[in-house]
């Protein structure tokens with residue numbers, strides 16, 4: 639029987655530079671030193687937190703891919719437990735050798751070990767290969783995560799308001815309201831002066 643060349647283990651801090659390369663597109667936009675430091679934190683947190691695991695897949699002894707697993711609830715208001723497999727990712731040169739399957743297998747085993755009934759993962763909306771791969775494993779789309787910079791959304795919300803309700807007016811009005819509320823609070827906390835009725 640052919641020996642599988644894929645093996646799985648937990649990440650160690652020494653893996654951080656390679657994982658920064660692997661996850662280059664999904665880490666926060668900052669310099670490489672800080673990204674590696676971020677990953678050391680993530681790896682240490684996963685190693686010491688119950689309900690987290692950072693799994694590294696090696697192919698013939700070389701790091702080929704990784705996935706971050708964490709136990710959570712389906713959403714903050716849906717308390718069904720779930721294992722999130724965050725950013726399963728395989729270096730392009732190791733793809734189509736069963737590494738991605740091994741990473742999802744690790745997520746399913748983690749859920750099974752803990753008696754958790756669901757697993758979830760994400761796939762970049764534009765990646766046909768990744769979406770087909772997930773669909774074949776029965777991971778169907780359930781929501782689209784929409785992301786924007788906070789000021790971009792604020793800008794659109796402001797532009798949608800009638801002209802009279804835009805900031806400038808609003809911040810002045812808010813300040814007046816805050817000052818009035820403070821005056822009223824001070825009045826209610828001041829003991830009545832002798833002779834007042």
Ligand SMILES: CC(C)(COP(=O)(O)OP(=O)(O)OC[C@H]1O[C@@H](n2cnc3c(N)ncnc32)[C@H](O)[C@@H]1OP(=O)(O)O)[C@@H](O)C(=O)NCCC(=O)NCCS
Pocket residue numbers: 725726727728729732733734735736737738739740760761762765767768770771774
């Ligand atoms: C999606 C991804 C994780 C899959 O990783 P992978 O290592 O290529 O996965 P596998 O090799 O297990 O399976 C991929 C395909 O190769 C096939 N395959 C597996 N072993 C194979 C082998 N030895 N020979 C030929 N084909 C093989 C699988 O059947 C599968 O086919 P399918 O996509 O038609 O279902 C990888 O493509 C990736 O990192 N993509 C970019 C990142 C991404 O979008 N990740 C998702 C969330 S961020």
